[in-house]
Amino acid sequence: MTAIGNVSIRDTILQRGRSRERSRLLVFNHVVLLALTAFAVIPLVVVAFNSVKTNLEIGQNPLGPPVNVVVENFPNAWDKGNFATTMSNSIIYVVATIAAELVFGGLAAYALARKKPPGSDLLMLYFLVASTIPLWMYIVPLFVQINFLKVKIGVDARILLIMVYVATRAPLSIFLLRSYMIDLPTELEDAARVDGANELQVMTRIVFPLTKPGFLTVGLVVGLGVWNEFLLALTFIHDPNQYPVTTSFYKFVDRFDRDWALTSAGAIIIIFPVMVLFLSLQRQFIEGLAEGGVKL
Amino acid sequence: MAVLTQKKPMTIAEKFNDESWRRKFLNNVLIPWIFIAPLLIIHLYVVAVPAVQGIYMSLTDWKGVGMNVNFVGLENYRELFFEDETFGKALSNNILWMAFFLTVPFILALFCATMLSQVRRGGMIYRSILFVPYVLASVVTATIWKNLLNPQRGVGAAVDNILGLEGVFGVAYLGRTETALMSIAFIDNWQFWGFLMILFLAAMQSIPPVLYDAAKIDGANRWQEFRHVTLPGIRPILVFMFMMVAIFSFLAFDYIFLLTQGGPGGASEVIATQLYKNAFFRFQAGYGAAQGVVISIFAGFIILIFVTVKRRGWDI
Numbered sequence: 001m002t003a004i005g006n007v008s009i010r011d012t013i014l015q016r017g018r019s020r021e022r023s024r025l026l027v028f029n030h031v032v033l034l035a036l037t038a039f040a041v042i043p044l045v046v047v048a049f050n051s052v053k054t055n056l057e058i059g060q061n062p063l064g065p066p067v068n069v070v071v072e073n074f075p076n077a078w079d080k081g082n083f084a085t086t087m088s089n090s091i092i093y094v095v096a097t098i099a100a101e102l103v104f105g106g107l108a109a110y111a112l113a114r115k116k117p118p119g120s121d122l123l124m125l126y127f128l129v130a131s132t133i134p135l136w137m138y139i140v141p142l143f144v145q146i147n148f149l150k151v152k153i154g155v156d157a158r159i160l161l162i163m164v165y166v167a168t169r170a171p172l173s174i175f176l177l178r179s180y181m182i183d184l185p186t187e188l189e190d191a192a193r194v195d196g197a198n199e200l201q202v203m204t205r206i207v208f209p210l211t212k213p214g215f216l217t218v219g220l221v222v223g224l225g226v227w228n229e230f231l232l233a234l235t236f237i238h239d240p241n242q243y244p245v246t247t248s249f250y251k252f253v254d255r256f257d258r259d260w261a262l263t264s265a266g267a268i269i270i271i272f273p274v275m276v277l278f279l280s281l282q283r284q285f286i287e288g289l290a291e292g293g294v295k296l
Numbered sequence: 297m298a299v300l301t302q303k304k305p306m307t308i309a310e311k312f313n314d315e316s317w318r319r320k321f322l323n324n325v326l327i328p329w330i331f332i333a334p335l336l337i338i339h340l341y342v343v344a345v346p347a348v349q350g351i352y353m354s355l356t357d358w359k360g361v362g363m364n365v366n367f368v369g370l371e372n373y374r375e376l377f378f379e380d381e382t383f384g385k386a387l388s389n390n391i392l393w394m395a396f397f398l399t400v401p402f403i404l405a406l407f408c409a410t411m412l413s414q415v416r417r418g419g420m421i422y423r424s425i426l427f428v429p430y431v432l433a434s435v436v437t438a439t440i441w442k443n444l445l446n447p448q449r450g451v452g453a454a455v456d457n458i459l460g461l462e463g464v465f466g467v468a469y470l471g472r473t474e475t476a477l478m479s480i481a482f483i484d485n486w487q488f489w490g491f492l493m494i495l496f497l498a499a500m501q502s503i504p505p506v507l508y509d510a511a512k513i514d515g516a517n518r519w520q521e522f523r524h525v526t527l528p529g530i531r532p533i534l535v536f537m538f539m540m541v542a543i544f545s546f547l548a549f550d551y552i553f554l555l556t557q558g559g560p561g562g563a564s565e566v567i568a569t570q571l572y573k574n575a576f577f578r579f580q581a582g583y584g585a586a587q588g589v590v591i592s593i594f595a596g597f598i599i600l601i602f603v604t605v606k607r608r609g610w611d612i
Contacts, residue, residue: 029411030418036408037425040490043440044428050443062449104335111328118325123332130343132599134547136568137592138346140360140575140585141353145346167342170335199323228433230550235576246435250554253439260443267436278431282424285431290494 044271050264058260073265080256081266085241086248092158093233093244094226097165098219101173104166105218106211109177110203114189131171139235146236161236165226172292173218180214181207216284221292224285227274245270353585360581372586383587386558386565389477393566394545396481397488398538404485405492410522412493413500423494430491438554441483445469473563476556480564484551492541495533503529539602546594567591 046063051073053066061067078084112120146164149155188210189202197205208215230246237243240251249266256262278285311317354372358365376383412422429437444450445468453466469479503525511521527534549568552558558565558573567587575584 026415029415032411033408033415033422036404037422039486040426040429043444043486046444047440058449062443062446063451063454104338107331108335111331115324115328117328117332120328120332123336126344127339130339130347132543132595133343133347134543134588134592134595136547136571136588138343138350138588140571140581140588141346141349142342143575144349144360144581145341163338164342166335167338170339174335199327224431228431230434230554246433249433249435249439253435260449263439264443267439270433270436274431274433275428278428279424286423286427286494289430289491290498 047264047267050260051268053261055259055261062260073261074269077252077262077265077269080262081252081269082240082243082248083245083266083269086243086245087269089158089242090227090244090246093162093165094223096162097169097226098223100162100166101169101222102215102219105170105173105177106208106215109174109181109211110207112174113178113181114203114207127171127174131175135168135231143235157237157239158242161233164232164236165222165229168232169222169225173222176218176291177211177214180211184210213284217288217291220281220285220288224274224289350585350588353582354589355586356582358582359579360575360584361579368582372583373590375583376586376590382562382565382570383567385562386567386570389564390546390548390566392477393481393548394542396478397485397541397545400481401485401489401492401541402534402538404489405496408489408493409496409500410526412497423497426490427494428490429487432487434487434550435554437483437487438551441486442470442555445479445483447471470555471560473560476560476564477552480551480555483555484548492537495537496530499530499533500526535602539598542598543595546591546598 049065050058050062052069052071053061054068054070057067111117112124142164146157146160149160150157184207189206192202192206227244228246229244230250233244233247234250237247240248243251249270252266253263311321355367355369356365357368357371408426412419412426415422445452447453447463447466447468450466452469455465456462459465467475469475507525507529508521511525516524547568548566549572552564552566552569553572556564558569568591571584571587571591574580574587
């Protein structure tokens, strides 16, 4: 009896101590988290401020909120940065890469997850090893190959860039989609077969619809990666009319180095679509990128 | 009995005449491989074949243009390690970069994830905002921070202004040999650490709360709790990210190329920026390819270390 009494008293003491401790600690937690949040956000706020100032005002007040809000920077940057062209180029790169990745990746993942043809273990090993090969190992010969296709055969550089994007992201999409499909229960597929569905129907009507979250994850990771990609586009695209926004912005900043109002507005134009998508699909973005980053 | 019921193995000709075998072959071998083929072919063409070519190219003196290719054996590697002083500088910069990225973002992310895992209210909002820099393009991040680190108009100048100083904090961080590399690392980390934090947070949230209660009853203080419950709980992802970040340290390129192009005077040069210049600006394709192989060997070596450690089942 005394023992039990002791325990309960000890528990209540612990409980009280803990709750007091917890509330005190949480203030500390929030202070730390707010400081880190400010560290993450303030640079973006400064760019947003500068994008609606005149250069004259930026000269006097480079970091603070704008006194007079001007919006001319945006149409100016849009024209001078050739954003109409480069934005649509980037959209083409993103959409085409996602489409190819999902179609080819989905087919390959289905074959590897459900059919396991002879040699699939070897193939998985190949993709596992190949995914660890750094780009730096093959970028020089790849440049030669791509240049050959471009100059000698006359293939559009944009198609070649998309091909490089699809290839470099192939292991990721195969691993992700395959593991997603393997986790799906097979009962539904068996039931569909019993009902007389053929193999093609099982794949397109049962497996692919159930893999939708996996496709969404791959699409987001690949899409964001391509939208933000810089190095490959810089290496393989040399016609300014085919630049994606990233390399185009790089040259733009180079050219208008002193014109902060203009370059800030340009930065906001590039960030904007990503932010809208991120804010509307936060959970998928965060979980998808966490998963994608670990798988790669 | 079993021997009697066993069928005679079919010859290939018989197999092709057997309808059910043909359908099985089609469904279980041919069509799956047709599904795999497009991605595999693209990947072989873009990654595997050039990777092998890269090894060969690194053994030649090819300039990147023209037909003049001479096999020079390991000459490029000898030059890299024994003659090229700029390569030594770049390699030591890569190691500094690794030292920075194996400590600063990890400490920051572990600390922040621990703080965040205890918070109930507003946790999701913090999580989202802290993740925002990770979704930005490197060109944009580089431009933002180039402005913020400007000696006359940047944050440093503002601090000087408040303190009534001149030229103490408002210096050209990216333009001075002593600060260039670490300033770029700071900027890259600004974008990267939130991602690490999210990974650690997810791992921490999957630790059973019972373990924390048990630690409390045993009278563990917060450090002991972190050391003996949290850290072991997130060890797999922690170790894995150590490996990934160590590898990434040898691949670093974007921010350095964008912010300083390796300057001033090679102060922020790393192997990848050197490789890029050698291969694409200086007509030394063979030499650049050798640098690519060296980077890959370093990356492979890091993977080997981690695989060995994991095999041995060491407690890390």
